[in-house]
Amino acid sequence: xxxxxxxxxxxxxxxxxxxxxxxxxxxxxxxxxxxxxxxxxxxxxxxxxxxxxxxxxxxxxxxxxxxxxxxxxxxxxxxxxxxxxxxxxxxxxxxxxxxxxxxxxxxxxxxxxxxxxxxxxxxxxxxxxxxxxxxxxxxxxxxxxxxxxxxxxxxxxxxxxxxxxxxxxxxxxxxxxxxxxxxxxxxxxxxxxxxxxxxxxxxxxxxxxxxxxxxxxxxxxxxxxxxxxxxxxxxxxxxxxxxxxxxxxxxxxxxxxxxxxxxxxxxxxxxxxxxxxxxxxxxxxxxxxxxxxxxxxxxxxxxxxxxxxxxxxxxxxxxxxxxxxxxxxxxxxxxxxxxxxxxxxxxxxxxxxxxxxxxxxxxxxxxxxxxxxxxxxxxxxxxxxxxxxxxxxxxxxxxxxxxxxxxxxxxxxxxxxxxxxxxxxxxxxxxxxxxxxxxxxxxxxxxxxxxxxxxxxxxxxxxxxxxxxxxxxxxxxxxxxxxxxxxxxxxxxxxxxxxx
Amino acid sequence: xxxxxxxxxxxxxxxxxxxxxxxxxxxxxxxxxxxxxxxxxxxxxxxxxxxxxxxxxxxxxxxxxxxxxxxxxxxxxxxxxxxxxxxxxxxxxxxxxxxxxxxxxxxxxxxxxxxxxxxxxxxxxxxxxxxxxxxxxxxxxxxxxxxxxxxxxxxxxxxxxxxxxxxxxxxxxxxxxxxxxxxxxxxxxxxxxxxxxxxxxxxxxxxxxxxxxxxxxxxxxxxxxxxxxxxxxxxxxxxxxxxxxxxxxxxxxxxxxxxxxxxxxxxxxxxxxxxxxxxxxxxxxxxxxxxxxxxxxxxxxxxxxxxxxxxxxxxxxxxxxxxxxxxxxxxxxxxxxxxxxxxxxxxxxxxxxxxxxxxxxxxxxxxxxxxxxxxxxxxxxxxxxxxxxxxxxxxxxxxxxxxxxxxxxxxxxxxxxxxxxxxxxxxxxxxxxxxxxxxxxxxx
Numbered sequence: 001x002x003x004x005x006x007x008x009x010x011x012x013x014x015x016x017x018x019x020x021x022x023x024x025x026x027x028x029x030x031x032x033x034x035x036x037x038x039x040x041x042x043x044x045x046x047x048x049x050x051x052x053x054x055x056x057x058x059x060x061x062x063x064x065x066x067x068x069x070x071x072x073x074x075x076x077x078x079x080x081x082x083x084x085x086x087x088x089x090x091x092x093x094x095x096x097x098x099x100x101x102x103x104x105x106x107x108x109x110x111x112x113x114x115x116x117x118x119x120x121x122x123x124x125x126x127x128x129x130x131x132x133x134x135x136x137x138x139x140x141x142x143x144x145x146x147x148x149x150x151x152x153x154x155x156x157x158x159x160x161x162x163x164x165x166x167x168x169x170x171x172x173x174x175x176x177x178x179x180x181x182x183x184x185x186x187x188x189x190x191x192x193x194x195x196x197x198x199x200x201x202x203x204x205x206x207x208x209x210x211x212x213x214x215x216x217x218x219x220x221x222x223x224x225x226x227x228x229x230x231x232x233x234x235x236x237x238x239x240x241x242x243x244x245x246x247x248x249x250x251x252x253x254x255x256x257x258x259x260x261x262x263x264x265x266x267x268x269x270x271x272x273x274x275x276x277x278x279x280x281x282x283x284x285x286x287x288x289x290x291x292x293x294x295x296x297x298x299x300x301x302x303x304x305x306x307x308x309x310x311x312x313x314x315x316x317x318x319x320x321x322x323x324x325x326x327x328x329x330x331x332x333x334x335x336x337x338x339x340x341x342x343x344x345x346x347x348x349x350x351x352x353x354x355x356x357x358x359x360x361x362x363x364x365x366x367x368x369x370x371x372x373x374x375x376x377x378x379x380x381x382x383x384x385x386x387x388x389x390x391x392x393x394x395x396x397x398x399x400x401x402x403x404x405x406x407x408x409x410x411x412x413x414x415x416x417x418x419x420x421x422x423x424x425x426x427x428x429x430x431x432x433x434x435x436x437x438x439x440x441x442x443x444x445x446x447x448x449x450x451x452x453x454x455x456x457x458x459x460x461x462x463x464x465x466x467x468x469x470x471x472x473x474x475x476x477x478x479x480x481x482x483x484x485x486x487x488x489x490x491x492x493x494x495x496x497x498x499x500x
Numbered sequence: 501x502x503x504x505x506x507x508x509x510x511x512x513x514x515x516x517x518x519x520x521x522x523x524x525x526x527x528x529x530x531x532x533x534x535x536x537x538x539x540x541x542x543x544x545x546x547x548x549x550x551x552x553x554x555x556x557x558x559x560x561x562x563x564x565x566x567x568x569x570x571x572x573x574x575x576x577x578x579x580x581x582x583x584x585x586x587x588x589x590x591x592x593x594x595x596x597x598x599x600x601x602x603x604x605x606x607x608x609x610x611x612x613x614x615x616x617x618x619x620x621x622x623x624x625x626x627x628x629x630x631x632x633x634x635x636x637x638x639x640x641x642x643x644x645x646x647x648x649x650x651x652x653x654x655x656x657x658x659x660x661x662x663x664x665x666x667x668x669x670x671x672x673x674x675x676x677x678x679x680x681x682x683x684x685x686x687x688x689x690x691x692x693x694x695x696x697x698x699x700x701x702x703x704x705x706x707x708x709x710x711x712x713x714x715x716x717x718x719x720x721x722x723x724x725x726x727x728x729x730x731x732x733x734x735x736x737x738x739x740x741x742x743x744x745x746x747x748x749x750x751x752x753x754x755x756x757x758x759x760x761x762x763x764x765x766x767x768x769x770x771x772x773x774x775x776x777x778x779x780x781x782x783x784x785x786x787x788x789x790x791x792x793x794x795x796x797x798x799x800x801x802x803x804x805x806x807x808x809x810x811x812x813x814x815x816x817x818x819x820x821x822x823x824x825x826x827x828x829x830x831x832x833x834x835x836x837x838x839x840x841x842x843x844x845x846x847x848x849x850x851x852x853x854x855x856x857x858x859x860x861x862x863x864x865x866x867x868x869x870x871x872x873x874x875x876x877x878x879x880x881x882x883x884x885x886x887x888x889x890x891x892x893x894x895x896x897x898x899x900x901x902x903x904x905x906x907x908x909x910x911x912x913x914x915x916x917x918x919x920x921x922x923x924x925x926x927x928x929x930x931x932x933x934x935x936x937x938x939x940x941x942x943x944x
Binding site for chain 1: 501503504505506510511513514515517518519520523525526527528529531534535536538539541542543544545546547549550552553555557558559560561562563564565566567568570571573575576577579581583584585586587588589590591592593595596597598601602604605606607608609610614615616618619620622624626628630632633634637638639642655664666667669670672673674676677678679681713715741742744745747748749750758765767768769770771774776785790791792793794795796797798799801802803804805807809812813814815816817818819820822823824825826827828829830831833837839840841842843844845846847848849850852853854855856857859860863875877879894895898906908925926928929930932
């Protein structure tokens, strides 16, 4: 990592010199035409940088040095499943027979692509116990939204689409849950969590009783919950919602705890979304592409988004004859090259090793929890699943040090911080998800650093308040960023480069 | 399994620290009837790395690969040259394996590239600002329409029939679930001219160039939007905007588009990258992430952060401007490298070469017996009418290693004999001549 002794990186615009170009491009060998006469009104100016190829590469290589990825070090960002992204997946996704396919070329010319899509679908069916999988959604939140649309179409088909206008969401849920419900025109009602970290059954029963129950379209439940705990009453909860005619959606962000060990389709859920970029190792890419497969029970199948890729009598094809389909949720077949990566990953694990994913993810999380419990107490006194939720409340009360300060100090120790302040119901929350791909030594180094930082919090809290000091910048002024909004380089205010 | 580093001894020591006798014990909160034994799932056997590559290669070879077949198919996804530098940058582990830059001090590299991306997208579209990306062009358009309904407080949107049919289908799905009415504006001769049906819509949506390749009159669209008090949303091809007067200069309120032509593999249409730009006054209604430039809180170094975060789902929950969380950062990075590698002159070269190839193809294909369907000015796509069934013609041309275009009968009544043809800078005179001579034989 580069420290503050290094000069601030320049913007690419400040490196531009007229006449330079970064790629030797194809020029048409067809006859010239009068552009104005052919096209009509043309643009006058185009302020894009002019950079030679080597300088372009240096620009980005240097920027990469001030960016932390999984390949840089341990990245225990809770809820995000930052596991190793195998290199072989990149090789397969780059194969010309996958990368150079047009989504509107004839179906008969892409049997291999259909084989990948159906292969992923069938393996995910087996892993989740949902009889149907669709790969249309482009990210996790997009998958949540698609599931709610299917639920909406289901209720409409039964004549109570209008009256069922409420979606129940636990107070521990990801923000995307209520936002996705709102995106589907639903009212959102929050359900509290009980003292043990489970869904408050009494509160749920109350929300479902009488007229209120008839208004419930769905419950959105994350299992294991965002508290890193398996919901032991899951079957009962699903029954309670079903009894009043509602549907139960499973937020699959935490599927990594379950792969090969337990199957959400068996728990009573009607549908769920999966984040292939979390559980099935497609790279997170600095914030996307995501990839949001969804699983469905049979009663939702007919509403699936189009196209539906199916295997029938040995033949794989895209089915567009779907009169009850909700329609398209994305332009083509979903994140195809991400599906190629997920397929590669699933085939690498296969029958023999699939359960090793959840077993080691849970082992690692419980190990970190056990090693840190004396300095950062777990929010709940139960074994955790794939992530542990710790609270730094005592440091806030006694030393004026917040969870965020601990996180910033971790950066100085060479680690990416965990998720902070989520779930919202745990004070000074630190959500640590190690994933199965981290070795014991890495976890030990991380835990040693956490213990050292907690000691610093007591002995020298300013070390934490001032952190990080090892990076190219210290803490940034986010209020000023909003107040003096600067979200683009402006060619008009740029200085004229020397020699022009 | 190389992706899981645990030795038997590691497991033993870790369990001892935890105080558990076995890994199974850690799962004891899962009701026994819901557990499956390790290895019990009916899945194919594991493959080693060498066999994995062979297996995937074998599957990939079953597809007709457009590196070997000349692609005259566009329709929203374009076969454009991807500079080698794009792959070199986006495969760097520091970028590839990072996530959303929640910790800005450790993510300055990616944050700066997003700021550069936003700057260049805004520049290409001629708009004040752009966001950090959307999933794809179709969802960017649907989000723009929903944003307009919020700004205008109207629950109807109007979209031209000459907008990509798949985009309109996505719009229909999004709007159905939100209770928003969608009105379709008819095309006349391949262009949008009649905006009367829009009524009291929150927005008018047109595509530039449109699905048929025609360059719509954005000044007419702007006038129609003003007359109805609606926002003007333009779905624009960013490469075309390197040459054409950009939508922002016609007064567009929101401009969205598909960024795939800028450095992203066609990949059967995914992953793509949605572009989203708008006027400054709407910045607080914009969906998705935005990166801003700021200073240190206790210092004077410049840095970048995700900003205007109070619009977003993790803070605003059901009151957020959108449910989008993960976007398409890596593909946005590919587009960023592309725009820089080509720069001002390269972007123009690519756009200009496409125009030249397209004009030549129009001439050669009409000489070969096709009829140009519409009279509009076109950028890199056009519609031809054939005296034979275009699906059959396309299939025959495939045998000549030519992907001839998109038969339109499936999408538009009255265009059953039509084919949408595209020529990017990748097509050569020889390929176009081969297409024309093969077509001539088929039509003879």
